[in-house]
Amino acid sequence: MNPALAGLTALFTSSPQLPQLPIGVAYSGGADSTALLLAAAHRWPGQVQALHIHHGLQAAADDFVRVCETVCASAKVPLQVVHVDAAHAPGESPEDAARRARYAALAAAAKQQGLGGVLLGQHADDQVETLLLALSRGAGLPGLSAMAAQFERAGVLFYRPLLQTTAVSLREWLLRQQQPFVDDPTNTDERYTRNRIRARLLPALAEAFPQFRATFARSAQHAAQAQLVLLDVALQDLAAIGTPPAIQALQALSSPRQANVLRHWLLQQQATPSAAQLDQLLRQIAACTTRGHRIHLKVASGHVTRVGAVLHYSAAAKKAG
Numbered sequence: 001m002n003p004a005l006a007g008l009t010a011l012f013t014s015s016p017q018l019p020q021l022p023i024g025v026a027y028s029g030g031a032d033s034t035a036l037l038l039a040a041a042h043r044w045p046g047q048v049q050a051l052h053i054h055h056g057l058q059a060a061a062d063d064f065v066r067v068c069e070t071v072c073a074s075a076k077v078p079l080q081v082v083h084v085d086a087a088h089a090p091g092e093s094p095e096d097a098a099r100r101a102r103y104a105a106l107a108a109a110a111k112q113q114g115l116g117g118v119l120l121g122q123h124a125d126d127q128v129e130t131l132l133l134a135l136s137r138g139a140g141l142p143g144l145s146a147m148a149a150q151f152e153r154a155g156v157l158f159y160r161p162l163l164q165t166t167a168v169s170l171r172e173w174l175l176r177q178q179q180p181f182v183d184d185p186t187n188t189d190e191r192y193t194r195n196r197i198r199a200r201l202l203p204a205l206a207e208a209f210p211q212f213r214a215t216f217a218r219s220a221q222h223a224a225q226a227q228l229v230l231l232d233v234a235l236q237d238l239a240a241i242g243t244p245p246a247i248q249a250l251q252a253l254s255s256p257r258q259a260n261v262l263r264h265w266l267l268q269q270q271a272t273p274s275a276a277q278l279d280q281l282l283r284q285i286a287a288c289t290t291r292g293h294r295i296h297l298k299v300a301s302g303h304v305t306r307v308g309a310v311l312h313y314s315a316a317a318k319k320a321g
Contacts, residue, residue: 019159020116021047026106027072027079028052029064029182032121034071035170036162038179040119041075050079051109051118053102064182071180082109095192107154117157122147124213125167128205129197131216136193138275145224146217166213233257234264243268244310247288258282269313271300 025037027050041048052068054061065081072079084101106118127146134143149160162170174181190196205212238261241249245265250258259278266273273281277299284295288306295306302315 019119019157022049022113022115023047024049024051024106024110024113024115024118025077026051026053026102026118026120027068028121028184029068029071030121030184030187031171031174031181032123032126032162032167034179034181035174036119036121037071037077038075038177041077046076048077049113049115050077051106052079052081053105054081054083055098055101064184067180067182080109080113082106095194103153103158106158107156110156111154115156117159120158120160121162122160123162123165123167123170124217125198125202127163127220128202128213128216129194131220132197132201133193141223141227141230144220145227146220148224163217230260231264234261237261238265242310244307244312246310247285247306248309250285250311251288255282255286258285265311266299266304266313269302270315271302271313273299 021044023040023044025033025040025048027033027037029052037048037050050068050072052065054065068079068081082105084105109115110118130146131144134146137143147160147163149163151158186192187195188199190199209215237253237257238245241253241261243265245262250261253261259282262281263273263278277297281295281297281299281304284297287293288295293306295304295311297304299313302313305312305314
């Protein structure tokens with residue numbers, strides 16, 4: 001086995017939380033998930049299930065299923081094909097809609113099958129692309145942390161064991177083994193930002209900074225660690241200022257700590273403030289020195305208002321379907 005893929009075993013051996021078996025693999029039929037599926041089946045014979053999400057967004061989707069069936073039959077891995085409706089709402093990103101539908105379907109299938117978690121095939125190149133996308137959007141530490149090696153969604157644990165493995169090593173191993181896999185035609189469509197990064201930026205980075213995958217990953221890890229510290233501070237500050245936040249107690253904090261705790265409080269209300277909205281809220285809190293000072297600011301889809309001595313967040317009412 002390719003040393004990069006053999007690292008899958010080492011990763012889970014050294015992980016503080018080993019995946020509970022049986023385990024699922026999110027299997028698209030592409031090179032990355034095919035290599036992951038075969039590595040997992042080699043590591044845990046008879047304990048792996050392939051989960052293929054059929055989005056129905058491409059004419060070739062049924063062909064993808066046939067390739068998955070061939071590989072799974074050869075590897076003696078059971079395959080479950082899950083059909084999802086990944087249509088996006090007006091103004092919504094098609095990629096975001098498909099991603100949400102995919103994770104929801106994977107979590108539901110894992111629960112239905114009694115799986116201990118789901119392995120995802122994102123690799124080192126995907127990690128770099130995610131970090132560059134975050135930088136292009138002016139993201140804070142959560143975005144610069146890129147993709148976590150392990151996370152939970154809808155009560156299901158997801159793992160990304162290939163984040164230290166390059167895309168080319170996965171593809172080369174499959175070609176040497178003469179393993180079939182799907183080449184998704186949308187991966188070369190440069191209308192998508194991620195594909196432009198893959199086609200144009202990664203080759204330039206490889207030429208200028210040959211070790212960029214490792215160094216970018218290290219930066220993402222530093223950002224993730226710093227974000228955990230900020231989360232700890234936010235929890236301590238929120239306990240001190242109360243829920244809902246007391247304005248006078250907020251004013252006793254430095255502006256960066258106010259921003260940190262307010263961002264955390266708003267996220268608890270299912271609201272993600274923009275940088276401009278958070279800056280305006282900080283200015284309003286600083287100016288709130290009289291009993292009659294009014295605060296009424298739009299944040300995300302709702303509003304932050306002053307109610308007596310505290311802040312209150314009200315989400316926008318959902319329109320009836």
